[in-house]
Amino acid sequence: MNHTFHISKNKSNLELRSHIVRCIREFFWDKNFLEVETPLIVRYPGQEPNLSPMKVDIRDELGKIFRGHLHTSPEYTMKKMLASGFKNIFSICKCFRNEESFGGLHNPEFTMVEWYRVSSNIFEIMDDVEQVFAFVAEEMQTVISNLKLENNYQLPITNYQNSFVRMQMRDLWKEVLDVDLDDYLNRDKMFELCVQKKYNPKEDESYEELFYRVFLNEMEPKLREIGNIIVYHYPAQMAALSKLYDDDPRYAERFEVYVDGMEIANAFSELTDAGEQLKRLQDEQEERRRLGKEIYDIDMEFIESLRNMPECAGIALGVDRFVQVLLGCKNINDVLVLPMSKLFSS
Amino acid sequence: MGDTTDIKKGTVVRHNGQLFVITSFQFVNPGKGQAFFKCKLKAIGGDKGMEITYKSGETIDTVQVQHTNLQYLYSSGDMYSFMNQSSYETVDVSADVLGDDSKFLKEGIDVVGSMQGEAIVAIQLPKKISYKVVTAPPAVKGDSTSGNVTKEIELDNGLKIQAPIFIKEGEEIVVNTETGEYGGRASE
Numbered sequence: 271m272n273h274t275f276h277i278s279k280n281k282s283n284l285e286l287r288s289h290i291v292r293c294i295r296e297f298f299w300d301k302n303f304l305e306v307e308t309p310l311i312v313r314y315p316g317q318e319p320n321l322s323p324m325k326v327d328i329r330d331e332l333g334k335i336f337r338g339h340l341h342t343s344p345e346y347t348m349k350k351m352l353a354s355g356f357k358n359i360f361s362i363c364k365c366f367r368n369e370e371s372f373g374g375l376h377n378p379e380f381t382m383v384e385w386y387r388v389s390s391n392i393f394e395i396m397d398d399v400e401q402v403f404a405f406v407a408e409e410m411q412t413v414i415s416n417l418k419l420e421n422n423y424q425l426p427i428t429n430y431q432n433s434f435v436r437m438q439m440r441d442l443w444k445e446v447l448d449v450d451l452d453d454y455l456n457r458d459k460m461f462e463l464c465v466q467k468k469y470n471p472k473e474d475e476s477y478e479e480l481f482y483r484v485f486l487n488e489m490e491p492k493l494r495e496i497g498n499i500i501v502y503h504y505p506a507q508m509a510a511l512s513k514l515y516d517d518d519p520r521y522a523e524r525f526e527v528y529v530d531g532m533e534i535a536n537a538f539s540e541l542t543d544a545g546e547q548l549k550r551l552q553d554e555q556e557e558r559r560r561l562g563k564e565i566y567d568i569d570m571e572f573i574e575s576l577r578n579m580p581e582c583a584g585i586a587l588g589v590d591r592f593v594q595v596l597l598g599c600k601n602i603n604d605v606l607v608l609p610m611s612k613l614f615s616s
Numbered sequence: 617m618g619d620t621t622d623i624k625k626g627t628v629v630r631h632n633g634q635l636f637v638i639t640s641f642q643f644v645n646p647g648k649g650q651a652f653f654k655c656k657l658k659a660i661g662g663d664k665g666m667e668i669t670y671k672s673g674e675t676i677d678t679v680q681v682q683h684t685n686l687q688y689l690y691s692s693g694d695m696y697s698f699m700n701q702s703s704y705e706t707v708d709v710s711a712d713v714l715g716d717d718s719k720f721l722k723e724g725i726d727v728v729g730s731m732q733g734e735a736i737v738a739i740q741l742p743k744k745i746s747y748k749v750v751t752a753p754p755a756v757k758g759d760s761t762s763g764n765v766t767k768e769i770e771l772d773n774g775l776k777i778q779a780p781i782f783i784k785e786g787e788e789i790v791v792n793t794e795t796g797e798y799g800g801r802a803s804e
Binding site: 272274275278279281318320321342343367370371374375376468472478479482483486487490491508510526533536561611 | 632642643644645646647648649650651652654667668669671672673675765766778780795797798799800
């Protein structure tokens with residue numbers, strides 16, 4: 271009876287979730303975005319050093335085995351579509367990531383909305399984020415009044431107009447630590463800062479690892495205090511799939527969205543330089559090797575596609591977390607029909 | 617020495633020379649960045665609380681503790697008394713060691729205490745505890761779209777939880793102490 275009890279207990283959350291997802295679709299349809307479906311099974315998974323893709327073996331009719339992976343995000347396929355002439359596109363899909371917690375902020379199977387704008391940059395995507403929050407929260411007022419929920423149910427926050435603070439990473443560091451991030455853009459300086467802060471870093475830690483030690487311990491409480499915040503301009507070492515600023519290549523055109531300290535979206539002005547992207551993926555392979563993680567071949571079709579990809583910007587926003595924020599649910603399990611913890615609990 | 621796979625409620629760690637016990641933790645993996653465990657800790661023998669963020673896989677200076685079986689007896693004020701089942705002595709544990717877990721305590725249940733020297737620094741509850749239902753409002757067959765599919769019931773130790781509407785007074789039910797949720801009828 272555990273399964274039906276979980277579903278019954280969260281029935282209104284699940285019902286509201288369904289309407290939230292509908293509103294997200296309406297938001298993008300109104301802006302002339304095309305909804306696309308990408309394969310969930312891919313041959314080459316993402317290379318992010320901290321992600322563990324799930325393996326899946328597929329057999330053809332003769333029993334020949336093909337090793338695939340459940341995608342960790344639809345990013346590579348959507349970029350191949352952009353390179354093939356698609357303009358503004360969005361996808362609402364399940365994504366899969368292994369070795370994550372069953373509940374809390376994670377479920378190994380989760381839902382993402384990912385969208386791309388051609389001839390655009392991160393600032394337009396920031397506008398989208400702010401507008402999608404405002405639009406969905408407003409639409410949900412009508413939904414909630416029509417559903418006649420118990421005890422005059424209301425969303426914790428009904429108005430998201432102008433609710434997001436936009437802050438450069440550099441300004442955040444200045445405000446919290448009173449240091450200039452420009453002075454901490456190399457590994458040795460960041461290492462020194464970590465030692466000074468008594469984080470006991472190891473000698474072989476990468477810039478990114480050291481950066482996150484400071485960010486998580488020092489900035490994160492500030493993000494919680496601010497509430498809704500978009501942090502942008504990341505050090506180039508953490509560019510991932512974003513492009514660097516033409517006028518200041520020490521920083522990358524990347525932003526993240528935090529609500530009460532919880533990261534809910536990550537966005538880039540997308541890197542369109544195939545050679546640079548190949549080099550970064552090779553570096554990530556190296557990093558995976560250092561961390562003792564499985565190493566994957568690089569998707570050369572993806573690299574090649576970048577040669578034809580238009581200038582664009584894109585973002586991945588966690589739908590489950592978006593629902594959590596709108597409904598005020600602390601645990602992701604409360605917005606999922608059957609979370610992993612229920613599937614595998616005795 | 618240990619690493620982040622040792623992180624759980626009750627783990628004792630040494631941080632900058634001082635002993636702390638982990639009271640709660642959360643795993644976070646940003647995907648495009650470092651995965652980490654955000655831990656809340658409490659200083660042993662003091663009130664000082666703090667948060668530490670460990671990188672996933674990082675070495676942690678964990679401290680070995682002794683485990684001892686205890687039986688819960690009663691509470692008085694901010695003190696909870698247990699019987700040490702090997703020495704039959706009564707040991708007192710302060711409310712801040714138990715934290716939110718105190719709401720699950722019920723006379724006679726067996727728990728595991730973590731000892732650091734002579735002090736009990738953490739209590740581990742059984743994963744599931746059975747309780748008798750003392751108050752359960754009768755089920756009202758209502759409009760199912762109103763979301764009225766669970767109800768609040770009260771258990772024999774005063775704990776109130778959400779349960780399915782078919783649960784009646786006098787029944788024995790099980791509560792999952794990790795989630796604080798209804799976990800089925802005791803007989804199921």
